[in-house]
Structure formats: C-alpha cells, structure tokens
Amino acid sequence: MSVMTVPPVSISAPKPPQLVAKRLFWLSIGVFFVGGFLSSAVSLLVPQLKAMLTLDYKGALLIQLAFHSSYLFFALPAALAVVRVGYMRAIALGLSVMTAGCLSLAVAQGARQFVLVLGALLLLSAGQTVLQIASNTVVTVIGPSRGAAFRLTLLQGFNSLGTVLGPLLSAPFLLADVAPGSDAAVRASLPFVSCGAVLAALGALYLGHRELLRDAASGSDGLPERWNRKIFAVLRDPRLLWGTVAIFVYVGAEVTIGTLMTNVLMLPERLSLSPVSAGRMVSLYWAGAMVGRFAGAWLMTRVGEAALLMYAALGAVLLTGAAIVLPGLAGSAALIAVGLCNAIMYPTIYAMAMPRDARLAPLASMWLCMAVVGGAIVPMLTGVLADAIGLLASLLLPALCYVAIAVFAIACTRPREIAA
Numbered sequence: 001m002s003v004m005t006v007p008p009v010s011i012s013a014p015k016p017p018q019l020v021a022k023r024l025f026w027l028s029i030g031v032f033f034v035g036g037f038l039s040s041a042v043s044l045l046v047p048q049l050k051a052m053l054t055l056d057y058k059g060a061l062l063i064q065l066a067f068h069s070s071y072l073f074f075a076l077p078a079a080l081a082v083v084r085v086g087y088m089r090a091i092a093l094g095l096s097v098m099t100a101g102c103l104s105l106a107v108a109q110g111a112r113q114f115v116l117v118l119g120a121l122l123l124l125s126a127g128q129t130v131l132q133i134a135s136n137t138v139v140t141v142i143g144p145s146r147g148a149a150f151r152l153t154l155l156q157g158f159n160s161l162g163t164v165l166g167p168l169l170s171a172p173f174l175l176a177d178v179a180p181g182s183d184a185a186v187r188a189s190l191p192f193v194s195c196g197a198v199l200a201a202l203g204a205l206y207l208g209h210r211e212l213l214r215d216a217a218s219g220s221d222g223l224p225e226r227w228n229r230k231i232f233a234v235l236r237d238p239r240l241l242w243g244t245v246a247i248f249v250y251v252g253a254e255v256t257i258g259t260l261m262t263n264v265l266m267l268p269e270r271l272s273l274s275p276v277s278a279g280r281m282v283s284l285y286w287a288g289a290m291v292g293r294f295a296g297a298w299l300m301t302r303v304g305e306a307a308l309l310m311y312a313a314l315g316a317v318l319l320t321g322a323a324i325v326l327p328g329l330a331g332s333a334a335l336i337a338v339g340l341c342n343a344i345m346y347p348t349i350y351a352m353a354m355p356r357d358a359r360l361a362p363l364a365s366m367w368l369c370m371a372v373v374g375g376a377i378v379p380m381l382t383g384v385l386a387d388a389i390g391l392l393a394s395l396l397l398p399a400l401c402y403v404a405i406a407v408f409a410i411a412c413t414r415p416r417e418i419a420a
Contacts, residue, residue: 243353292343
C-alpha cells in the first residue's frame with residue numbers, strides 16, 4: 001500500500017535551474033561521503049580506547065555519547081544559522097567547524113587523553129550538526145516533496161560508501177596496536193588529519209558557491225512571522241513528532257550495532273577475530289547500508305515509502321534476534337545483515353516527517369537533527385546492559401528500537417493529520 005505523501009512544495013522563490021540542481025547534487029555527494037567516513041571511523045575509537053585504557057563498555061561508549069550529544073545542544077543554534085545565513089554559507093560553516101574538530105581529535109589521539117578525545121568529538125559533531133540540518137533540509141525542499149525520500153536516499157548511498165571505506169582504511173591505523181600503554185599516536189591521528197584536509201577543501205568549494213542558492217536561501221524572511229514561537233508549535237504535527245522519536249531510536253540502534261560489532265566479532269562464541277580483522281569486517285555492515293540505499297532509491301519508485309520502511313524495520317528485528325541466539329558465523333552474518341535493513345530508514349523517516357509548509361523546514365529539521373542524540377543515549381544504555389547481562393543479550397535494546405520504527409511506518413500508511 002502506497003503511503004500518502006505531502007504535496008509538492010517550493011521555497012519562496014522559483015525552482016532553481018537544472019544546472020544549479022546538478023551542481024548542488026555533486027557538492028552534496030562530498031558532504032555525505034565524508035560525513036559517513038568520519039562516523040564509522042569514530043566508532044572504531046570505542047574498541048581502540050576500551051583496550052588501550054582498559055575501560056568497561058559503559059566507559060568506552062562515552063565516545064558515542066560525546067559524538068552524538070551535540071545534536072541536542074547545537075541543533076537550535078544550527079537551525080538559526082541556516083535561517084540567518086542561508087543553506088550554502090551554513091554548510092561552509094559546518095565544514096569549517098568539522099575541520100577544526102578533526103585536527104583537535106588528531107592532537108587528542110597523540111596526547112592519549114580521554115577527556116581531550118571527548119572534547120574534540122564534541123567539536124566535530126557540533127559542525128556536523130550544522131551540516132545535517134542545512135544539507136538534509138536543502139535536499140528535501142529543493143524540488144517536489146514527493147521525490148524527497150528518493151533524493152535523500154540516493155545521497156545517503158554515498159554516505160554509506162563513506163561508512164564502508166571508513167573501517168577499511170582506518171582500522172589498520174586505529175586498531176593495529178591496542179595493548180594497554182602502547183604508543184601509536186602518529187599512526188592513529190592520520191585518518192583524522194586526512195579527513196580535516198578534505199573537509200577544508202569542501203568548505204572552500206561551498207564558500208565559492210555561496211550564491212548558488214541565493215534565490216532559495218533560507219533567510220529570516222523565509223519563515224512565518226514570529227517564527228521563534230513555532231519552535232514547539234511545529235511539533236503539533238503528529239507525523240513530525242513521531243518521526244522525531246523514530247529518528248531517535250533508529251540512530252541509536254544503528255550506532256549501537258555498528259559500534260559494538262567489533263567486540264561481538266572478537267568473541268570466541270562468534271568469529272574470535274583479531275581487533276584489526278574485526279574492525280575491517282564492520283565495513284560489511286556499512287556496505288549493506290550502501291547497497292540497500294541505492295536499491296531502496298530504485299524500489300521507492302515502485303513501492304510505497306511507509307511499506308518499505310515497515311518491512312525493513314521488521315527485518316532488522318528478526319536479524320538482531322538471530323544475532324543474539326545463533327552461534328558462530330550464522331549469528332555474525334545476521335548482525336552484519338542488519339545494515340541492509342538500516343539502509344532506507346533515516347532518509348525515509350526524515351522525508352516523511354517533514355511538514356507541509358516548506359517555510360517551517362529549518363525548524364522541523366532542527367527537531368529531527370536533535371533526535372540524532374539517540375546515537376548517544378541508546379549505545380550508553382546498551383553498554384550498561386552489556387556490563388550487567390553480557391554483550392550479546394544487550395542487543396535486545398536495539399531490537400526494541402526497530403520495533404518502534406515499524407510502528408511508526410504502520411502509522412504513516414494513514415492520511416496525514418496536521419494541527420492548525
């Protein structure tokens with residue numbers, strides 16, 4: 001059954017020419033790619049620092065708490081930045097902050113100070129928060145809203161390509177020598193120095209194209225009068241409210257599995273891999289998301305978005321359950337396959353939750369971006385469970401998250417109701 005989608009929307013100006021849209025697409029590929037690369041590389045810091053600093057799961061997962069909590073703290077300032085300076089300048093700003101975060105993380109790796117690592121991650125994700133709101137929103141509101149999920153899913157495919165290459169290229173630098181007290185500072189900092197250089201180049205490109213969306217820029221006149229009063233009022237749209245919850249649990253489940261998979265694959269009752277081999281195997285998890293996103297973009301031209309989301313969520317529930325109970329290769333393969341189910345979840349939830357009024361898009365995007373804090377909270381809760389009941393049993397929590405996404409998808413098959 002096909003989901004009822006919102007009618008076409010436009011910003012306050014005419015649709016940009018086809019050439020402008022193409023340039024925006026190619027620029028967006030770089031942003032989505034490097035964002036994915038960094039996210040998966042940061043996940044490898046959990047097994048790295050857990051081993052080097054002899055932390056428990058709860059302590060090691062403070063890394064994801066620091067990396068994702070800024071979405072809660074900085075989403076409102078990020079939305080204000082988009083409103084004040086427009087999409088292109090806001091993206092350039094976010095890339096600049098991320099560059100500083102990468103360089104700070106490289107220094108923190110060299111110093112082997114856990115507190116400095118957490119601070120650098122907070123700075124890195126602050127820039128990524130600006131980037132998420134600006135880049136995701138412009139992709140959804142430029143052009144017909146009916147194709148928003150398709151456009152965002154396609155670009156998320158390039159994000160997944162980055163998440164695949166992140167573990168493959170970073171694991172030898174981050175996980176080659178994780179014995180307590182080891183000193184591999186220069187090697188461990190190289191992935192983040194390299195990403196900082198790429199981010200700086202992308203920031204220069206966006207700044208050079210700052211007038212690309214001049215007519216479509218989200219200025220303060222692009223929002224309704226007294227827009228600041230709409231910050232909470234916009235949540236009266238049930239689809240946006242529950243979409244925010246769905247983003248929270250989705251990011252939480254995806255980050256939890258991607259982060260703990262290295263440790264799962266190292267277990268004797270699973271594959272008993274070395275840290276580097278296990279870290280590289282995580283790339284298969286992200287590869288499933290990459291293949292699934294490109295396939296999902298094609299399927300969305302033939303299958304209703306809500307139905308596709310429901311099937312993916314139910315598949316993730318079954319696979320996570322299988323990963324808990326099945327031994328050896330079967331359980332490991334089931335957990336890796338969850339990545340395929342994750343593929344279309346974020347862009348589909350995001351696009352379906354956006355309001356009818358495109359002028360409210362930055363505010364709606366702010367809430368959806370704040371929900372990414374699920375990537376901080378759900379892994380921490382799972383870490384507490386892992387310390388208490390065991391690593392495999394703790395995966396029941398992300399399984400429950402996927403159940404909630406399936407409920408949201410089923411609710412989206414009904415006609416949308418918007419509060420006045």
